[in-house]
Amino acid sequence: MADYSSIKGNRIQYLSSDPTLDSNSEGQVWYNSTTGSLKGLVQIKATSSGGNLNTARRTIEGTGTQTAALAFGGVTTTQTNSTEEYSGFAWSTGGNLNQARNAAAGAGTQTAGLGVGGYFPPGGKNYVEEYDGSSWTAVTNYPVSIYGLAGAGLQTSGLFFGGSIYPGPAPGLYQTLTNEYDGSSWTAGGSLNTGRRNLGGSGTQTAGLAFGGENPTQLDVTEEYDGSTWTTVSGTLNTARTYIRGDGTQTHTVGFGGGNPPSIKNNIEEYDGTNWSSSPATLSTARTGTGVGGIGSAAVAFGGYTGTANTAATEEYFSDIANYSASSTAAWSSGGNLNNTSQSRAGFGSQTLAIAGPGVGPGGGIATTETYDGSTWTNGNSSTRTPSDKNRYTSGAGTPTAGLIALGGYPAPNLNTETEEWDGTSWTASNPASVARRGPVLGGTQTEALAIGGYSDPTATYQNSTEEYDGTSWTSGGNLNTARGNSAGSSKGSQTAFLITSGNTPALTTNTEEYNGTAWTEVNNQPTAIAYQGYAGTQTDCLVWNGYTPSVVTTTLNYDGTNWSTNPASLSLGRLNYHNNSGTSTAAIVFGGEGPGGPVTTTEEFTGASPATPTGAAASTITTS
Numbered sequence: 090m091a092d093y094s095s096i097k098g099n100r101i102q103y104l105s106s107d108p109t110l111d112s113n114s115e116g117q118v119w120y121n122s123t124t125g126s127l128k129g130l131v132q133i134k135a136t137s138s139g140g141n142l143n144t145a146r147r148t149i150e151g152t153g154t155q156t157a158a159l160a161f162g163g164v165t166t167t168q169t170n171s172t173e174e175y176s177g178f179a180w181s182t183g184g185n186l187n188q189a190r191n192a193a194a195g196a197g198t199q200t201a202g203l204g205v206g207g208y209f210p211p212g213g214k215n216y217v218e219e220y221d222g223s224s225w226t227a228v229t230n231y232p233v234s235i236y237g238l239a240g241a242g243l244q245t246s247g248l249f250f251g252g253s254i255y256p257g258p259a260p261g262l263y264q265t266l267t268n269e270y271d272g273s274s275w276t277a278g279g280s281l282n283t284g285r286r287n288l289g290g291s292g293t294q295t296a297g298l299a300f301g302g303e304n305p306t307q308l309d310v311t312e313e314y315d316g317s318t319w320t321t322v323s324g325t326l327n328t329a330r331t332y333i334r335g336d337g338t339q340t341h342t343v344g345f346g347g348g349n350p351p352s353i354k355n356n357i358e359e360y361d362g363t364n365w366s367s368s369p370a371t372l373s374t375a376r377t378g379t380g381v382g383g384i385g386s387a388a389v390a391f392g393g394y395t396g397t398a399n400t401a402a403t404e405e406y407f408s409d410i411a412n413y414s415a416s417s418t419a420a421w422s423s424g425g426n427l428n429n430t431s432q433s434r435a436g437f438g439s440q441t442l443a444i445a446g447p448g449v450g451p452g453g454g455i456a457t458t459e460t461y462d463g464s465t466w467t468n469g470n471s472s473t474r475t476p477s478d479k480n481r482y483t484s485g486a487g488t489p490t491a492g493l494i495a496l497g498g499y500p501a502p503n504l505n506t507e508t509e510e511w512d513g514t515s516w517t518a519s520n521p522a523s524v525a526r527r528g529p530v531l532g533g534t535q536t537e538a539l540a541i542g543g544y545s546d547p548t549a550t551y552q553n554s555t556e557e558y559d560g561t562s563w564t565s566g567g568n569l570n571t572a573r574g575n576s577a578g579s580s581k582g583s584q585t586a587f588l589i590t591s592g593n594t595p596a597l598t599t600n601t602e603e604y605n606g607t608a609w610t611e612v613n614n615q616p617t618a619i620a621y622q623g624y625a626g627t628q629t630d631c632l633v634w635n636g637y638t639p640s641v642v643t644t645t646l647n648y649d650g651t652n653w654s655t656n657p658a659s660l661s662l663g664r665l666n667y668h669n670n671s672g673t674s675t676a677a678i679v680f681g682g683e684g685p686g687g688p689v690t691t692t693e694e695f696t697g698a699s700p701a702t703p704t705g706a707a708a709s710t711i712t713t714s
Contacts, residue, residue, distance in 0.1 A: 101127070110410070110706035121708075128708040130410060134370045136357070137415030139389060139403035140179035140657060140698065144171055146401075147394035148332070151380025152195035152202050152240075155389045155405060156700040158382030159183070159199045159220065163392060164191040165399065168209050172225070174199055175382070175389065175403070177700025178416040181654040184224035188216045192378075194240035194249050194290070196270075201244040203270065208236035212256045217270075219244055232268055232275055239290025239299060245272035246294040248314065251302060253286035262286065263304040267319070269294055279318040283310050287378075289335040289344050296339040298360065301347060303331035311360070313339055324364040328356050332377040334390065341385030343368075343406060346376045350396045353377045359385060359408060374402045387701070411703035417696075419645070419658040424678065424692035425465045431455050431681045432688040435485030435494040435531075436669030437580070440678045440694055442489040443671040444511060447472040447480035447497075448681065451688055454480035458516070460489070461678070461692070470515045478503040484531035484540070485669070486580065489513060491535040493558065496543065497527050504545065508558070510535055522556050522563045528574035530589050530624075536560035537584050539604070542592065544574035551594060555604070557584050567608040571600045577624035577633045581673060586628040588648065591619045597639065601648075603628055615646065615653050621665035623682075625695075626674030632656070632695065634679065637665045641685070645695070647674065662691050675699075 102108075102119040110130055118129040142160060149163030156177030163169055170189035173180040190207030193216075197203045200222035207214050213236040218225040231249070238252030247270035254261035263285050267278035281299060288302030297314035301307070309329035312319045326333070326344070333347030340362035348354040355375035357368040376393030383389050383406075391403040407413045427445060434448030434455070441463035448455050454477035458469040472494070474480050483497035492511035498504045506521035522540060529543030529552070538558040544551045551574055555566035569589065576592030585606035592598055597618035602609040615633075622636040629650030636642055641663035645656035664682035672678045675697030682689060 107708050110708065126710050128710055130706060130708055132408065132410055133412060134368050134406075134408045135413070136370045136372060136404045136406050137413075137701065138373070139175070139177075139391075139405050139416050140418045141403060142173055142180050142392055142401040143182060144169065144173070144401065145399040146191075146392050147399045148191040148378040149380040149392040150193045150195040150204060150207075151334075151382045151391060152197050153199040153382040155383040155387045157199040158380075158389050158391070159195070159202045160380045160391055161186055161195070161202075161204055161220075162190050162193050162207060163380075172220070175391070176698070178418055178698035179657055180403070184220070186225050187218060187227050188214065190214055190216065190236075192236040192287070194238045194252075196240040196242045196247040196249075197244035203240070203244045203247050205240055205247070205249050205270075206231055206235045206238050206252060213252070213254055229274055232277070233266070235264065237286035237288075238264070239288045241290045241292045241297045242294040246270070248278070248290075248292070248294040248297045250278075250281055250290065250297070250299055250314075251285050251288050267314070279314070281319050282312055282321045283308065285310075287331045289333040289347075291335050291337045291342040292339040298339045298342055300335065300342075300344060300360070300365075301326055301330050301333040307331045307349070311365070322363075324360065326365050327358055327367050328354060330354055334379050334381045336381045336383050336388050337385030343383075343385045343388050343408060345381060345388075345390040345406070346372055346379050346393060348377050353394070353396045357406060368408065370406065372404055374400055374404065376400055376402075405701050407701070409703065410706050412705060412707050414702050414704050416701040417699050419656050419696065419698040421645075421658050421660045421693045421695050423661070424680075424694045425461065426690040426692060427466050427680055428459055428468055428690070429455055429457055430688045430690050432683045433482045433497075434669045434681050435483040436671050436680065437485040437487045437492045438489040438671040440672040440676040443678050443680070444485070444489055444492055445669065445680055446485050446492070446494045446511070447474065447483045448669070449481045449688065454478045456480050458511075461680070466680075466692070473509060473516050473518050474507055476503065479505050479507065482527040484529055486531045486533050486538050487511065487535040493531070493535045493538050495522055495531055495538075495540055495558070496525070496529055498525075499527055508563070520562045522558075523565065524552060524554050524556065526552050526574075528576075530576050530578035532578050532580045532582050532587060533558075533584060539566070539582070539584055539587055541578065541587070541589050542569055542573045542576050544593075549595065555609075567604065569609050570602055570611055571598065573598060573600070575620040577622035577636075579628045579631045580625050580670065582628045588628045588631050590631075590633065590648070591615055591622055591636065593620045597637070601653075613652055616655070623670040623677075623679045625670050625672045625677040630674045632674040632677055634677075634695070635660060635664055635682070641665055658695065660693055662689070662693065664689065664691075
């Protein structure tokens with residue numbers, strides 16, 4: 090083996106431990122004397138799957154970042170105006186474009202986006218719209234009607250170039266024009282040296298990059314913009330292609346896919362300010378006309394056309410010295426079954442340490458308590474309530490070592506106001522509530538709990554009352570605006586920040602209200618009238634699931650303190666009638682409930698989605714001979 094120093098001019102460092110691994114370590118080689126290994130740090134490039142778009146489409150436009158991307162327009166079977174927002178792991182519906190179109194150009198961020206031009210039969214359009222994070226507003230039109238152009242920059246400093254004017258004379262098919270946007274008006278910039286359409290673009294208004302496209306054959310040409318003039322550079326794409334899409338800066342851009350059928354590419358290339366290099370990573374789904382967002386080291390590609398169909402696939406790209414933990418989508422998975430077939434059990438705790446209190450079995454009330462350790466349920470001490478019918482339809486709150494059950498019973502006259510506290514092992518009777526009811530929402534902690542709504546039997550009077558528990562006794566709080574039972578809420582909320590939603594009034598309702606410690610305020614409602622939902626989380630981060638619409642559903646919804654969104658994860662079993670829950674909005678658990686054939690033992694666990702995150706650089710062992 091050749092002597093390293095004679096090749097590189099420097100000897101390998103001899104270290105007792107690995108150095109701090111950062112960008113200065115990239116490409117370095119050293120010998121770790123403690124482990125007796127030759128090590129080095131190389132750049133890691135990889136793609137991973139993200140959450141699918143809700144609507145598969147091609148020639149879609151995108152902007153934003155890998156963890157906050159914006160997708161808009163495109164073609165399904167016709168031009169669409171739909172907008173979707175990416176959280177780093179899942180897509181949710183945003184405000185629609187005012188004008189449906191495809192082959193537009195984008196710039197900006199998820200909360201300050203810009204959409205320019207686009208195609209809608211019979212030709213290109215001069216539409217310009219700004220996005221504020223929820224809705225699009227039409228602003229000053231582009232100087233010409235155009236499509237297949239590229240964009241870069243921000244909503245208040247955008248750069249748009251190339252494209253095709255059609256219908257029109259042949260010279261208009263491959264444009265050299267450039268226009269700059271200042272947030273209100275357009276100014277002409279320097280012309281591209283090579284007219285083209287369906288090209289890639291990135292960078293800023295004063296440091297832009299144009300690459301690929303067609304005129305009329307597929308191009309590998311790259312040009313750089315300095316704020317006034319385009320310069321053709323020597324670094325060309327390794328693979329000439331049209332419909333390539335990219336994002337990043339003038340000195341570090343990543344370009345994805347592209348091409349025309351039947352030659353559609355999965356290639357990824359990176360530009361370093363001088364040259365394009367082919368990444369060892371490729372798209373798992375070859376596609377053309379995809380949308381993109383992000384930067385050169387952390388980008389996301391979504392949608393496009395595979396040659397046979399539109400795709401909803403999303404892929405994340407990493408080109409950084411750090412190792413990455415890829416994003417994950419939300420999912421429900423099976424847990425260990427309860428020992429007792431049951432429903433309406435007072436549930437509280439966490440996903441890995443949950444308590445199933447008293448409830449209802451096939452033959453009546455169940456007093457037995459069960460504890461879940463993340464995989465198995467174990468029978469424990471029973472409730473102090475007698476007779477057994479008082480154990481029906483209870484509600485729970487608190488932690489595995491400081492829990493609370495309150496209210497319930499059925500049928501009359503067993504409807505009661507009894508309260509019990511859990512210390513992690515056994516139950517102790519506490520002071521009763523003021524209102525006898527079943528089906529209330531209970532949440533908070535053992536020393537700061539709320540009991541809300543519900544209804545009284547046998548007359549089924551729906552309650553609007555709120556009671557607050559301080560660890561010893563109950564006092565009256567503010568009344569709900571809508572009396573209801575069988576509602577959902579924020580189980581981990583507090584007496585000064587709580588949420589209640591859905592339920593029977595007796596009709597099914599979408600109504601949602603927030604509590605500030607004194608009064609309830611109506612806020613944005615759920616999308617569907619529903620009752621008997623499970624629930625977990627806080628007032629600003631709540632998860633609800635299952636329910637009755639009037640059919641049993643497996644849907645999961647999220648509330649962010651302002652709006653509701655549908656979570657892509659669905660339960661495997663539809664259930665209702667006070668199926669119980671524990672945990673948080675990202676790690677919840679549901680157990681028991683009434684399935685299609687009656688009470689069940691089934692447990693399901695929810696794991697929330699998470700964006701890709703760097704996990705730190707890692708040295709690689711170098712094999713020598």
